[in-house]
Amino acid sequence: MKPYLVGVDLGGTNIKAGIYHSDLRAVNEISIPTEAALGSSHVLGRIREAVRVLITETSIPLDQIKGMGIGIPGLLDPVEGLSIFSPNFSDWDHVHIINEMKEYYDFPVYIDNDVRVNLYGEWLHGAGRGYNNLILLTLGTGLGSGIVNDGKVVYGTSYSAGEIGHMNMYRNGRPCKCGSSGCLGRYVSAVGMVNTFKEKLRDGGTSLIQEWVNYDPEAIQAVMISKAYDLEDPLAIEVMHETGSLLGFGLSNVINMFNPELIIVGGGMAAAGDRLLNTVRETVSNHALKLSGSNCRIVQAELGNRAGTIGAASYAHSKMLGY
Numbered sequence: 001m002k003p004y005l006v007g008v009d010l011g012g013t014n015i016k017a018g019i020y021h022s023d024l025r026a027v028n029e030i031s032i033p034t035e036a037a038l039g040s041s042h043v044l045g046r047i048r049e050a051v052r053v054l055i056t057e058t059s060i061p062l063d064q065i066k067g068m069g070i071g072i073p074g075l076l077d078p079v080e081g082l083s084i085f086s087p088n089f090s091d092w093d094h095v096h097i098i099n100e101m102k103e104y105y106d107f108p109v110y111i112d113n114d115v116r117v118n119l120y121g122e123w124l125h126g127a128g129r130g131y132n133n134l135i136l137l138t139l140g141t142g143l144g145s146g147i148v149n150d151g152k153v154v155y156g157t158s159y160s161a162g163e164i165g166h167m168n169m170y171r172n173g174r175p176c177k178c179g180s181s182g183c184l185g186r187y188v189s190a191v192g193m194v195n196t197f198k199e200k201l202r203d204g205g206t207s208l209i210q211e212w213v214n215y216d217p218e219a220i221q222a223v224m225i226s227k228a229y230d231l232e233d234p235l236a237i238e239v240m241h242e243t244g245s246l247l248g249f250g251l252s253n254v255i256n257m258f259n260p261e262l263i264i265v266g267g268g269m270a271a272a273g274d275r276l277l278n279t280v281r282e283t284v285s286n287h288a289l290k291l292s293g294s295n296c297r298i299v300q301a302e303l304g305n306r307a308g309t310i311g312a313a314s315y316a317h318s319k320m321l322g323y
Contacts, residue, residue: 120153
């Protein structure tokens, strides 16, 4: 009997799930709608539905699955198996994921933060292979991050280490849902970059993007800024460089503090590639401590939207081995 692992990446819009051999080779990977607005019980049912689809499509019986990992956004206690709060879901307060799953599965189920399971994926199977000191950033709607220090994932006292996105960059900056203001993630995420672009339009700037969206600023998306950048649109270039510079200052602080060998940039914003990262690297070169900065590479993630499911399965495997 061949043992298999399941990895689940729970998102606000879609649930991505995969079934893998014990060496993490993919057997099948799927995505189904989360239907988050229907509440926690329904979302947990959707996770089980994703597992059902996986085993149906692969004809792998449940008794050949030896473990499952689930990545969940928000605050949680991975030891207790408790999701404390998640901003993406309604009716979601202190949801005990593990207890909810025990009724349905005989194999062990483990949970962790969605960014950390992405970290496990990129570290063990993607851009971070072979590194012992690295940081993963996920740049999308917000900025998430995970840290590996001396070969171990950093969790912290309340399992919330690595909140780089809430590093304060401005004393009186944009308000943040965390209750503070001027947080890095409010500027360098996809939403943050679009907000910067719209601010400059309100201040009198012009761009060919305005024609693309029929002069409706609410229709502007981050990918449009990259496209306009390639067409040498001055405002798009200005915003991309400003975003990269601010991220570079934030990462200079991170490099000085953690001395990583590698910083991996993932999430939707990673698609900007060197348009963004060249300015990030230049800023780090000029402002991080020379010894630390010169020993740290900044690269794009390799696994794309597969990182979460592969990482969740890897995380489950490591927990079962006692790591």
